[in-house]
Amino acid sequence: MSAFPARWDQRGARIVGALVLVASVLAVAGIARTVSLPHGLAQPYVATAFLVFISIGEFIRVTLPGDRESAPLGLAGALGYALLTEFGPTTLATQGFGQVIAVTVTGILIGALPHLAAGRPPQVDAVSRRIIVVSAVAIGFRATGLHDFVASLPMDSRWAAAGVMVALVVLGMALDTALATSVVVAGEHAPFGVALRDEARAMVGLGSAVGATGVLIALSAAIMGVWSLPVLAMPLFLTQFSFRRYSGIRQTYLETIRSLSRVTDVGGYTETGHGRRVSELSVAVARELGMPETGLRELEYAALLHDIGQLSLSEPIPRGATLMVPPSEQRRIAGLGAQVIREAGVLDRVAEIVEKQAEPYRQGHTPDDPSIPLSSRIIRVVNAYDDMVAGSLEFARRMDALEHLRMGLAAEYDPKVVDRLSHVVQRYSRMGV
Secondary structure, rough: OOOOOOOOOOOHHHHHHHHHHHHHHHHHHEEEHHHOOOOOOOOOOOOOOOOOHHHHHHHHOEEEEOOEEOOHHHHHHHHHHOOOOOOOOOEOOOOOOHHHHHHHHHHHHHHHHHHHHHHOOOOOHHHHHHHHHHHHHHHHHHOHHHHHHHHOOOOOHHHHHHHHHHHHHHHHHHHHHHHHHHHHHHHHHHOOOHHHHHHHHHHHHHHHHHHHHHHHHHHHHHHHHHHHHHHHHHHHHHHHHHHHHHHHHHHHHHHHHHHHHHHHOOOOOOOHHHHHHHHHHHHHHHHHOOOOOHHHHHHHHHHHOOOHHHHHHOOOOOHHHHOOOOOHHHHHHHHHHHHHOOOOOOHHHHHHHHHHOOOOOOOOOOOOOOOOOHHHHHHHHHHHHOOOOOOOOHHHHHHHHHHHHHHHOOOOOOOHHHHHHHHHHHHHHHHHO
């Protein structure tokens, strides 16, 4: 993923740009403060140990569900260095917050080099957030007197030290969640409350393990010295490995469904790219409507497979445009597609979404039918739109399609979905996508 995804407007790019600017200022200030010290780098042996650890953690970074890039080991090491008071029984940690920032930034850059050489650039917003969070914790601990307070505590009062460190880490993780939420809200136009809930839920799992590991490294380094890094990192490494496996399985699952969705293209039943376009546009519309991530995943699967029922037709529909066939035929195709999906045994909810996509959102002048899922309503609207536009970038053709959809608001199409689709299409048109 690049810093500025193709379907982000200027608002999303500005937010990421602001994060990069803040992180860059902190990095330059930290490095400048470190090199200007009269005695140079404080405790080079300790700094090198953490630098190597952070570099390794950044090198083995992982992409989590929701396309969230994370470097759990690297971040835990950086937090541990920021909170460090002693390194071994007789060595008081004397590095300032500037050196913490400098070591963190250098470690991140070194760990990212192999990825850059292989053409896998990191997500600059995620890297910027890591630098900002570590800087905030380092400044909060080492520039406010908390470091001296904790270092002065006797060994039997270290529970108080742990409390201070945990509080700072929790505040740092809350800052990271807030920054990640701002990126999602700006870039994907998701409602703030929904985006915050999704980011907080994602942070609770791995984020709590990262924070706890950072605190434990800082506390145990007083006794274990350099061995605190590999010993305490092992549980987090195993946790990261499990997350990586889970994320890999989900990605394989998605790629398999994407491959199945292209069967209708290859067989000439739908126009090339129809399923992909409906899927991408449906997810964008659902994001703006405030659908949570669990719902987005089901919607993406259903949108990719929404035309799979056309494989049962003896004669393909011209251009695969189900909009042009009678409602009864639309329902039959949707039902056949749902049957195929149910054969998988694990996609019953997706099958229901596909089956209900052919139903109008209400009958006559009756209230909305609550049995029709929002995902089905979204696919119905977006599928009809793409049947008329077929991926064209021509603005007039897009506007004509939207006007046609508005004519069906009385019963066929959910007005809320059409309104959000119109917003997304106009935003994409301004960006030329």
